[in-house]
Amino acid sequence: MKYFEKDLTSLHDDLVAKRISVTDLVKATFDNIAATDPELNAFLTLNQDAALKKAAEMDEKGVDADNVLAGIPLAIKDNIVTNGLTTTAASKMLENFVPVYDATVVKQLNKQGVINVGKTNMDEFAMGGSTENSAFKTTKNAWDYTRVPGGSSGGSAAAVASGEVIAALGSDTGGSIRQPSSFNGIVGMKPTYGRISRWGLIAFASSLDEIGPMTRTVKDNAILLSAVAGHDDHDMTTSTKEVPDFAAELNDQTSVKGMKIGLPKEYLGEGVDQEVKDAILAAADKYRELGATVDEVSLPHNKYGVAAYYIIASSEASSNLQRFDGIRYGHRSKDVKNLEDVYVNSRTEGFGDEVKRRIMLGTFSLSAGFYDAYFKKAAQVRTLIINDFQAVLKDHDFIMGPVAPTPAFKIGDEISDPMTMYMNDVLTIPVNLAGLPGMSIPAGFAKGMPVGMQLIGRPFDESTLYKAGYVFEQATDFHKQTPKQGGNN
Structure with missing residues (x-):
């Protein structure tokens, strides 16, 4: 199965017309994975027996x-x-x-008859931007196996970009869907906070985490978001707003004529690679050509986003990860003499360096003498960032800019320098702090690697982002360019 030549609609038509059976499709997917994954390392666990069983049942009933x-x-x-x-x-x-239960998004997919072929690699507990923090393996970029796929949803991005699968789910706390989507040249959507249930998502930072779809095309992404979004009684942060059929609005009549787009000057400033800037400025020109207006705008407090984020996210991680104590479930050290050893040794052995670093930073930020100076101040900065976005989006339909300051970097280049790694998320983090929808779509190449354009919208206005992304996609051919198997591009 060459997924590069297919989208969800054409695959569905083939299945309904019985040009291919579900079993054949699932077998072909596992063949793709067998051919590519020994080097790519996108998957941690395969679900082959259960997937083939479900496929046979679906073939029987049609x-x-x-x-x-x-x-x-x-x-x-x-x-x-x-x-x-x-x-x-x-x-x-x-x-x-x-686990003894399914996450809400998995339940929703099961209801739709989706077949889960396996679980993808990631940075440990979603903490990282390169998938080098996984305890088990390092996933590679689909375009160049010497480069990182981004993170923390690097496995999902590489699996879609390499053609192993047609779509995947990721999660995004500070850019973890958009940045790997950008690095691998695919479409990734972080929906509005509350659009999708987080019940069954292993928590990192509960006020920032969001599940979202990763696909090759905008329309496929829209189809998948409609399938997994909606209110959930298990998650009181989910919205009761009706979920539109996002894909129904994407057709030949879809247009950006008359739309006002904001391009923040801060998103093209110091630290952003010149070729990335050129790709985004060319995309702005394309939108003008398509009938939209693109204005320079300012988001002055975005520069404080990384500092505020790492205090808030680490504080929430410190709280969320205390459940992993070596007693109820999870890793339990054998080298123990008393209760304190159970806690200390289990966590020392079970958590990796980046997770420990963030737990310590978060615990410090929440401690009695420092709460006002750090956590409270970060929460106030978060409000200023929200206000900046509101001011711009009051007069503009959406904001555009790069997803990341650079294309994918080499494996090993930045893993030993946490500050450099953290700054890779400078353009995506503010969107999570504000709870807004943000999408990455392919918009060009820099140094031979894909560049993603980020579209940022008003709360619960994913529809506008999909329309704008779809129109851009139809007017360009970046989404049609695919990596060679083996990553030798």
Whole structure:
């Protein structure tokens, strides 16, 4: 199965017309993975037996003609729990954890007849921007195996970009869907906070985490978001707003004529690679050509986003990860003499360096003598960032800019320098702090590697981002360019 030549709609048509069976499609997907993954390392766990069993059952009863996702193989990031299938969050702490329930998004996909082919690699507990923080393996960039795929959803991005699967789910706390999507030349959507249930997502930072779809095209992304979004009684942060059929609005009549787009001067400033800037400025010209207005705007407090984020996210991580204590579930050290040893040794052995670093930073920020100076101040800065976005989006339909300051960097180049690694998220983090929808779409190349353009919208206005992304995609051919197998581009 060459997924580069297919989208969800054409695959669905093939299944309904019986040009291909669900079993054939699932087998072909595992063949793709077998051919590519020994080098790419996108998957941690495969779900082959259960997937083939479900495929055979679907073939027997026939594929639902009204359901585009029925029988479609899909990959799921390994911090989204799956009943009966190992879910590790790429950590030794959860190396043998087999959940007894499905996350809400997995339940919704199961209802649609989607087939889970396996769990993808990631940075441990979603903490990192390169998938080098996984306890088990380092995933490679689909375009160049010497480069990182981005993170923390690097496995999902590489699996889609390499053609192993047609779509995947990721999670985004500070750019973890958009940045790997940019690095691998695919479409990734971080929806509005509250659009999708987080129930069953292993928590990193609860006020920032969001699940989202990763696909090759904008329309496929829109189809998948409609399938997994919606209110959930298990998650009181989910919105009761109705979920539109996002894909229904994408057709030949879709237009950006009359739209006002903001291009923040801060997003093209110091530290942004010149070739990345050129790609974004060319995209702005393309939008003008398509009938939109592009203005320079300012988001003055965005520069404080990284500092505020690492205090807030680490504080929430410190709180969320205290459940991993070596007692109830997860890794338990054998080298113990008393209760204190159980806690200390289990966490020392179970958590990696980056996770420990963030737990310590968060615990310090929340401690009695420093709470006002750090956590409270970061929360106030967060409000200023929200106000900046509101001021611009009051007069503009959406904001555009680069996803990351540079294309994908070499494996090993930045892993030993946490500050440089943290600054890679300078353009994506503010969107999470403000709870806004943000999408990455392919917009060019820099140094031979894909460059993603970020579209940022008003709360719960993913529709406008999909329309703008779709129109740009139809007017360009970046999404049609694919990596060679083996990553030798």
